[in-house]
Amino acid sequence: MLRRILYWSAHYLLIALYVLFALFPLFWLIKVALTPNDLLYSEGIRLWPSRIGLEHFRFVLTNSEFPLFFRNSVIVSCSTALIVSLLSSVCGYGLSRFNFRGKPLLLALMLITQMFPLVMLVAPMFRLLAPLGLTNTLTGLVIVYCAFNAPFATFLMQSFFDAIPKELEEAAMVDGATRFGAFRRIVLPLTLPGIAATAGFVFTAAWSELLFALMLNSSSRASTFPVGLLSFVSKFSVDFGQMMAAGVLALIPACLFFLLIQRYLVRGLTAGAVKG
């Protein structure tokens, strides 16, 4: 009995430490965003300032281009998550169900895309997209992000399909369904948690990408919010309060989305995890 009590108190203590460690930096972000400018440095290391205000948030929402950046980010991340989930489901299913010539080559190519610093692609990518009129557009960014995220998403989806017995769609095909019909109506609905997990990974990756958003778009019309955050550094001589307020606002959709899908993450991954 004593051992049990000891075990669970240690368990809860560790859990509490983890929660504290995870949340404290987020708390600090919010604290800085709420601190008025005159107290930013004088009360910099206090856990909570003597006075708080929403002025940074008000400024960011009304006087800056941030709402535009925010809208751009939502469009880019949602489209990327949608397209990648769709393409990687189809490709992952193909890899899971068929053995075909060129499959090892395809897998090797997909692995290679995970192996090099993406910085290397900036200059060639710019040369490729500029003649097509895809620089300074959201479409260009969506295409690039789709390609970056497709390989990992495909690996993930393949492991989910591996966990679903083949007999399911074979039975449907005996009953006269085409393979694609069986895939769409029977297999796909079963992998919905997995698709949610994939969409979540892709959404957060696209939401926080900075390098290509910065290099491919020179006009603020097509900037996403990470680029917008950097603009607080140059344009407003580093207004940290506003920058953190913008940062907090930018966190909201990512966190909401993540809280919605995080339970599918584990459940979805469990299915295909120990496949060897």
Added chain:
Amino acid sequence: MEVSAAGRQLVRAAQPYLYTAPVLILIATVMLVPLSVGLSYAFQDIQLLDPFSGGFVGFDHFRELSADRSFRAALLNTLVWTGSSVALQFIFGLILALLLNREFPGRRLVQALVFLPWAVPTFLVGLDWAWLFNPVVGPLPGWLLALKLTHDSNNLLADPSTALIGPIVAAVWWGIPFFAITSLAALQSIPKDLYEAAAIDGAGVFKQFRSITLPLLAPTIAITILLRTVWIANFADLIVVMTNGGPADSTQTVASYIFTTAFRRLDFGYASAIAAVLLGLLCLYALAILNLRRLFVQRQA
């Protein structure tokens, strides 16, 4: 009838390619073509602001690279940065997964909260931790001093001997959830009756962990660690945001060195040469891990 049978056979043979073609076309045009172009830059003189650049220079960049002191220092830093970030993320992630693998009241809420750092954009992570380490606006220097872990309350990011600790701590904070999620998923797919059988045979908690959990987790963990190591070795955001490679190049990794060479010195040729070397090294590493894993799985079977 004959024709439609042949047609059907053709469709069946083409099927695998129809499913995989969209992704293949996407990554081939948007990643592999630019990658080959990028690799070819390694043998050219490409400087954005120099109109006379552009000629082929053969292996000149690689010769220059072999004598480049900054590159060698960056290589060492990459080892430290990648090794310690991955190891710490993995250990703390695995402990967290083990804690979350047991049912307790409030588990769902705790899980949502501790996974939250993963949703924070990486450059915001960098900014946030740079603030936390700053003695004027962050609490950490004071706390470290109070715990007698440091002798003064200076910014550890400003001291060449400690600066790399900053980005590593930030990377660990951000990366623990990834390892926790994948380990937890792997843990939950281990059949429960294995543990029951072991408990009946009188195996204690640690014995169970060593002889059931670890061996069954190892194949998944190997792949996760492989992918993460490669990813973190290539990951420059946190370092660029927090220290920009400084002070005095003390936190420059190969990835951040590529970034500085390309965007501060605008020398894309040399940057591509460094990237090509890094790609080669990481491919060797991946081959080593995959072979180790194969050996391990064979020995178990």
